[in-house]
Amino acid sequence: MVTAKIFAIIIFILMFALIIMDKIPRQWVTLGCGLATIVIVFGICMRSPSAIMDTLNVKSIFTAEFWHVSGNSTEESSGINWATIIFIAGMMVMVEGMAKAGFFRWLCLTIAKAVKYKVMPILVTFMIMSAVLSMFIDSITVILFLAAVTVELSQLLKFDPVPMILSEIFCANLGGSATMCGDPPNIIIGTALGYSFGDFLSNTGLIAGVGLVVMVVFFSLAFKKELTANAGSGTGEAVTYPDPKEAIENKRDFIISTIIFLTAVVLLITHAQSGLTVAFIGVFIALLTLITSPKHVRHILKRVDYKTLLFFIGLFIVVGGLEQTGVLEVIASFIEKLCKGNFLAMVFIIMWISAMASAVVDNIPFAATMVPVIKSLAMTTPGADLGVLAYALSIGTDIGGSATPIGASANVVGTSVAAKAGHPVGWGKYCKTAIPATIIVLVIAMLIIKVRYF
Numbered sequence: 001m002v003t004a005k006i007f008a009i010i011i012f013i014l015m016f017a018l019i020i021m022d023k024i025p026r027q028w029v030t031l032g033c034g035l036a037t038i039v040i041v042f043g044i045c046m047r048s049p050s051a052i053m054d055t056l057n058v059k060s061i062f063t064a065e066f067w068h069v070s071g072n073s074t075e076e077s078s079g080i081n082w083a084t085i086i087f088i089a090g091m092m093v094m095v096e097g098m099a100k101a102g103f104f105r106w107l108c109l110t111i112a113k114a115v116k117y118k119v120m121p122i123l124v125t126f127m128i129m130s131a132v133l134s135m136f137i138d139s140i141t142v143i144l145f146l147a148a149v150t151v152e153l154s155q156l157l158k159f160d161p162v163p164m165i166l167s168e169i170f171c172a173n174l175g176g177s178a179t180m181c182g183d184p185p186n187i188i189i190g191t192a193l194g195y196s197f198g199d200f201l202s203n204t205g206l207i208a209g210v211g212l213v214v215m216v217v218f219f220s221l222a223f224k225k226e227l228t229a230n231a232g233s234g235t236g237e238a239v240t241y242p243d244p245k246e247a248i249e250n251k252r253d254f255i256i257s258t259i260i261f262l263t264a265v266v267l268l269i270t271h272a273q274s275g276l277t278v279a280f281i282g283v284f285i286a287l288l289t290l291i292t293s294p295k296h297v298r299h300i301l302k303r304v305d306y307k308t309l310l311f312f313i314g315l316f317i318v319v320g321g322l323e324q325t326g327v328l329e330v331i332a333s334f335i336e337k338l339c340k341g342n343f344l345a346m347v348f349i350i351m352w353i354s355a356m357a358s359a360v361v362d363n364i365p366f367a368a369t370m371v372p373v374i375k376s377l378a379m380t381t382p383g384a385d386l387g388v389l390a391y392a393l394s395i396g397t398d399i400g401g402s403a404t405p406i407g408a409s410a411n412v413v414g415t416s417v418a419a420k421a422g423h424p425v426g427w428g429k430y431c432k433t434a435i436p437a438t439i440i441v442l443v444i445a446m447l448i449i450k451v452r453y454f
Contacts (some may be wrong), residue, residue, distance in 0.1 A: 001325065004045035008321040011036050015318050016365065020406075027307045030314025030365075037321035046324070055079035055320035067280045069194075079320040081368075083191040083279040085312050088138070088184065089304065090282025094260060095141045096300045097289040101257040104145035105247035112153055117241055119159050119227050123167060124216055126150065130168040131175030131212050135182050136265050139172035139410040146172075147417035156241065162423050163223035166430065169414040170402045170437055171215060177398035178208035178412075180277065181268055183408075184312075185367030185397040189390050191279075192371045196272030203391045204398075207448050211399075211441040218440065222433050256292045258286060312364075319368045328369070332376035343384050344454050347392045348446060350374065354396025355442055359403035367397045388453050395445045403438040405430045 015033040019026050042051045053059070057079040060066050066083065094338035098104065119380060126146060134144045147165045154161035176183030180190035180200040190200065248254045267274070267281045290297050321330050339346040350370070357366050370393050378386035402407030405415050407428060415425040 001046070004041050005325045005327050005330075006325055007045055007075040008037065008041045008325045010337040011041070012318055012322055012369075014329075015315075017377050019365070020360070022406075023178065025307065027314065030311050030318060031224065032314070034314035034317030034403045037318050048324075049193040051324045055317055057082060061279075062226070065275055065277075068275050069134055069277055071434050079323075080313055080316040081188060083277060084184075084187045085309055087181070087187060087191070087278040087282035089309055090284070090286035091138060091181070091264070092304045093286035094257075094264060094289050095137055095254075095299055096303045097293055097296070098257040098261060099141075099145070099303075100293070100296055100299065101253040102247040102249055103254060103257055103261070104141075106244050106254070108146060108149035109242055109244035109247060112149075113241065113244055117157060119157055120220065120224065123164050123223065123227060124220060126164060127171040127216055127219065128212070131171040131178075132210070134172040134175035134410075135179045135454065136261075136268065139176045139183055139408070140413050142408045143169055143414045144417065147414045151417065151423075152242070159227050160229070160423070162418055162425055162429065163219075163226050165414050165418050166425070166433060167215075167219040167223065169411050170219070170434060171212065172410050172414075173398055173402040173408055174208050174211055174215060174441065175355060177395055179268075183333070183398050183403075184364045186394050187278070188367050189371055189394055191277075193375070193386065194388055195387070195390065197268045199387070200391075200394070203387070204394050206452075207391075207395055207441075207445045208450065211444050214440060215437060216446065218437055219433070225227055238271065253293065253296075257289075263288070291435050303374070314366055315365050319365070319372075322369065323372050328372045329376050332373045332380065336377060336381055339381075341381065342386070343381060343388075344450070346377065346381065346384070347388055347449060347453075350377075350389055351392040351396040351445065351449075354393050355400025355403070355438065358397045358400035359407045359438070360365070360373060363397040363401035363408055367393065370397075385453070388449070392445075392449065395442070399438055399441050399445070402432065403435050 011033050015029055017082075018024055018029040018033075038052055038055070042048055042055070061082050107129070108126070112122055112127050115125055129331065130142055130146055133146075143165075146168050147161075150164050150168065151161045154164070173183065177186065178201060180186050180195060180197045182200075186200060187197065264281065264285045267276060267284070268278075270279065271281060290300065294302065335346065335349065339349060354366065354370065355365075357363075374386065374389040374393055378384045378389055397409075405411050405425065410428075415430065418425050
């Protein structure tokens with residue numbers, strides 16, 4: 001077993017190193033390392049077909065509880081978290097349907113028009129919109145459309161789009177931390193530990209809400225000078241503002257996609273009461289989108305981000321190798337000894353380690369790695385509350401991922417959109433405001449956790 005542990009660790013470190021280097025597409029990195037885990041760790045070192053089957057975890061899909069849960073049962077299986085993958089795939093299909101109907105561009109332009117195309121009000125409203133949308137839709141999609149419209153408005157109103165895009169990125173990650181379906185790390189944590197949309201909203205949602213108020217003030221003050229530098233410096237010619245209605249190519253598709261989105265929101269909010277799992281909701285919403293858009297089925301399915309789904313599958317296999325060989329139990333034991341039984345210290349260490357790690361590596365694999373660790377800590381530490389550890393991990397990974405350009409996928413997407421528009425964002429420019437903002441929100445989280453749970 002010692003040999004198996006060593007190879008599991010080597011494969012895991014190699015996977016992280018290759019992801020950070022970003023020379024090979026990350027889905028091939030995790031799939032390759034996942035295959036190496038199955039062959040070397042499970043096959044050669046452990047000679048355990050059962051470990052392979054437990055990690056692939058295909059049988060869980062064919063159980064009734066995978067689709068509908070009665071009572072407060074939680075998912076105890078290890079390995080590939082198919083609920084996460086199926087839910088994300090379903091939401092991707094829904095989002096592509098909404099994008100095809102022009103929903104996101106219409107929403108952005110409608111809000112800009114409502115504040116009379118004034119730069120500072122646009123900054124505030126776009127930050128709030130970024131956070132609210134990211135509570136229900138993957139932050140990558142939110143930033144993709146929000147950043148594109150920001151660039152369009154910046155050309156029209158003559159302001160630098162970078163400060164606004166950086167603010168939107170941070171608020172997207174902040175809003176994503178508020179709910180179970182907001183960010184991939186939360187989906188992983190929620191599905192693995194059996195927490196609902198309401199559980200996250202009433203715990204991490206409180207932290208995100210307070211943090212959002214503070215961040216709106218922070219970024220407004222930090223970027224006011226840059227955003228208003230060219231105010232009133234137009235040529236004097238009449239400016240023609242884009243009409244939000246132009247974003248809607250087909251009114252029927254627009255109405256249907258809006259109804260489907262609202263249906264998804266209702267199902268997610270009530271899934272703890274209805275017993276419907278996120279996997280069921282993902283499949284249902286995807287089928288609803290495809291059935292109501294028969295002419296666009298091929299376009300929607302073609303646009304789904306299959307690379308991210310493959311990335312998740314390989315990632316879960318590699319983490320399953322650490323779990324099956326007992327490496328994660330060793331990590332949990334080390335953290336427990338470090339804290340010397342002090343649960344408050346344990347919570348803060350989990351949160352800050354998660355934040356610092358997620359600032360330099362993708363927060364998705366880190367969250368997947370830490371879920372079994374906090375489960376082990378909750379079982380072995382007297383007085384430990386798994387929920388508090390889970391919410392600390394959620395805040396740490398989601399907010400910590402905002403600190404650098406590579407910490408979360410939304411950061412990469414947002415800065416890429418800015419760069420393509422001729423506004424490259426260096427590490428210095430990004431981190432100048434992102435790191436202080438991250439620290440402020442984490443301190444707020446510490447205060448709320450201390451007051452609420454201890």
